[in-house]
Amino acid sequence: MTTSTYTVxxxxxxxxxxxxxxxxxxxxxxxxxxxxxxxxxxTVTSTDPLSTDDVRAMVDEAGYALAS
Amino acid sequence: MTTSTYTVxxxxxxxxxxxxxxxxxxxxxxxxxxxxxxxxxxTVTSTDPLSTDDVRAMVDEAGYALAS
Numbered sequence: 502m503t504t505s506t507y508t509v510x511x512x513x514x515x516x517x518x519x520x521x522x523x524x525x526x527x528x529x530x531x532x533x534x535x536x537x538x539x540x541x542x543x544t545v546t547s548t549d550p551l552s553t554d555d556v557r558a559m560v561d562e563a564g565y566a567l568a569s
Numbered sequence: 570m571t572t573s574t575y576t577v578x579x580x581x582x583x584x585x586x587x588x589x590x591x592x593x594x595x596x597x598x599x600x601x602x603x604x605x606x607x608x609x610x611x612t613v614t615s616t617d618p619l620s621t622d623d624v625r626a627m628v629d630e631a632g633y634a635l636a637s
Binding site: 515517 | 584587
């Protein structure tokens with residue numbers, strides 16, 4: 502099990518949090534996504550390490566951006 | 570047909586706009602809801618005049634507030 506933390510910019514409300522959680526939850530092997538709206542910190546738990554490009558693509562898909 | 574404009578506080582993104590539109594669209598006779606996110610102005614078109622209490626209740630339900 503791997504846990505990684507990312508910073509996502511642009512989330513302003515709990516609907517945004519839900520959109521990010523939903524998209525990241527679609528990545529294979531992801532079992533948990535925790536989002537802290539105030540800080541933009543997103544913690545993803547997965548069976549194997551995730552590709553940052555995949556995470557970035559899903560965050561983009563939700564309408565937000567991964568801080569570099 | 571009646572058109573009324575309200576000011577809704579607390580909306581921060583297009584998800585918030587969607588939530589407000591969805592709830593107000595449930596009021597009987599409502600045919601259109603237009604939301605301007607920047608100003609918080611919400612314009613509701615309905616067959617008959619709406620009760621402000623009903624509008625307020627739906628905005629509350631969506632998680633936002635009607636400016637007094």
